[in-house]
Amino acid sequence: MKILYTNFHQGDGGGHTTYVMSLARILCHKSQVTVAAPASSRLLAEAGALPGVRTIPLEFKGRPLEQLRALRRLRALLRDEQFDVVHVNGSADHRLCMLATMGMGARRPFIVYTQHTDRSATSLGARVRAKWGTNRVICVCSHTFRRMKQSVFRNEDLRVVHNGVDTEKCRPATRGQAALARDSLLPEGMQGRLVIGSNAGTAVYKNWLDMVAAVAQLPAQQRRQVVILIAGKLPDAEQMQRVAELGMSDQVVFTGLLGDVRPFLSALDVGFVLSSKLETISFACREMMAAGKPVIVSEVGGLTENVTDGRDGWVVPPASVDSVVQALSKILANPDVLGRMGEEARSTALKEFSLAAFVGKTESVYREGHAQQPYRLRLTS
Template sequence: MGNVSRWPATSGTPMKLVGPTEVASGSGRVLYLQGVASIGGAERDLLAMIKALHGFDPIVVCPNQDPLVSLVRDVGVPVVCMNMPSWRKVKALPLILPAIYRLFLILVSHKIDVLHINDLWWAPIGLAASRLAGIPCITHVRADYTPRHIRHYRLKACQICIPVSKALGQSLERSGVDPARIRLLYSGIDLSRIAENHDSAAIKAQYQIDPGRVVIGSVGNLQAVKGYEFLIRAIAHIKTAIPSILCVIVGGGDRPYAKTLYALVRELDVSDHVVFAGFCDDVYPLLSVMDVFVLASISEGFGIALLEAMALNKPVVATSVGGIPEVVIHGETGLLVNEKDSLALARAISHLLANREQAAAMGKRGRERVEACFSIKASIARLESLYAEVLGQTPMKTGVWTDHI
């Protein structure tokens, strides 16, 4: 691809049979339905949930592909491999009924108590299978969908919908989902699993980053919704004033979109300033060497990567879309700009790089905010309480859904 810098992805080879066949005792069995195997925020949140879950026994159904299969297996959670057809594609129509039936058989054979769908894409198939099995169904809603889009996925039939931000909860309401069925649940991260100190010099040497470079970066799959073209254009603005700027983009994904990004890098003559690191299982080492973390999304339900960066005391520049303003407090933990505005991104990034004390203070407050509001312990406690609700082990909550956090 010319002079575009890329680092190889670290995913392994596909596997066939995975995970243990027995699970530990608990208050019930929860099957997590995940239809894609690439690793993004939704998948990292799924891994965090099954690692931290202790009152219920998790099982994961997902495609027979790495890296997700291996990562789930490494946690010690059973995996059942199954491909999920697309709900709204005509060519997938013949596959939908067989998928519903197979999922129904999995639910029955594994004696599942609750089906938890990890995003709405697979909700219609999961809902149909759970009805056949006679068990409750919960659907996570993670991306910033419009009410019109949400209506296509039949979420009115879900016992509970879990938006990851108030912005998404409001979209669910506008789509016609009964507010009594909505439970806001912010994602959380496990701070105990994050190394407090990273050897920056060694990490830069490992990834061949010159010690004199000013490093910014972003983490997320290479998808158009992440707005990477606007970040790349921002680098083109910044490089004149800061010739040592280096932007590290961590994530794999959509090849056609990636090719457009590589072409844009060459067109703007920023090949020496942008590196595509590919997929990384552990993003924290690369995050640790960034001076500023940037999320240029044009749509975002929440932004797990923001929590990961803030946990490492990194100041953030992000777009003010979806649930991002619920994570990043403008002027306190970072700076928010309008989406699709490369010049505004460049100005915000440049401001933090020129005002290091202010940036460091924002990073510190960001860490404090993660500790106070986005811990995995609190998130799992709320999730397990929700499972107990739908299983009738505790009374169903009433009142305003935004109170249920």
């Protein structure tokens, strides 16, 4: 098959980048894979480093004239390359691909759209994309499926394909690896503290400041035992001011964006994802659990599809700092429980977060579409 992946994000791209790269890295060995994304995106840079993957710099957002040029370029690409599948990952690239394929008739590629957030798809634009630019919808968790069933996509062919993570890459660290990771990431004197961290990013809706506020509320003796480690884009001035107001500037460490998340995962004792909205299954949560870390999650989106409260993590109400304080107090009162819960987290990841299952089920969606296009079967089979 010939597959085109598109994504509109500039810069890091977060979970969208992880998603596309997970698929491209494996499927490029059996299919012709092309990735189209903005020139400034991490996705384009990482995809360009994969042998056998073609990359196309393309802006999916911009001024009308810029969008017209991008549309013409994309239409020419689709006409010349005759892709079997175009897999879109956001409203901006979905819209441009829909417009680029209009009038192609039997030569139109099979368009797969992945819904990565739990935003309610009810706008006029979403309605047009559902009717004219979608052959199949992938929902990354059961929560997303339920949301899409209430949206303008409800009559489309919806499939649940849970995101998978590389459980070989994200695996429990040895004691020596954990010590080295802490030495490299934490300031002097903090290596012996309880390390609570998140690689879910610093966007406001991620509510990472709730963890900072919760640690700040602990009794002084307990508070001194904790350090918070945050990976992702560095916070803005307002967020940093809030950290300072909480008196936590010396206890929160920001790593910035990471090319390799493994040392970060190795340094943690406990993970957290405390999103208040937009969250679905969370690659970050699944990576931390695969690395053998129990995770504190909010009861939002698909996060509770990862964690069983009290077994491999803790589930707290969204935006409830008091509930996070209670969870931390239990951990600090009985830190020995982390070893057992970490093993359970790793076991959950091995059973349910399989990268092979994720890629295989996604490929099955492509092949169903491929089989429905006789013109393309004659050309590419």
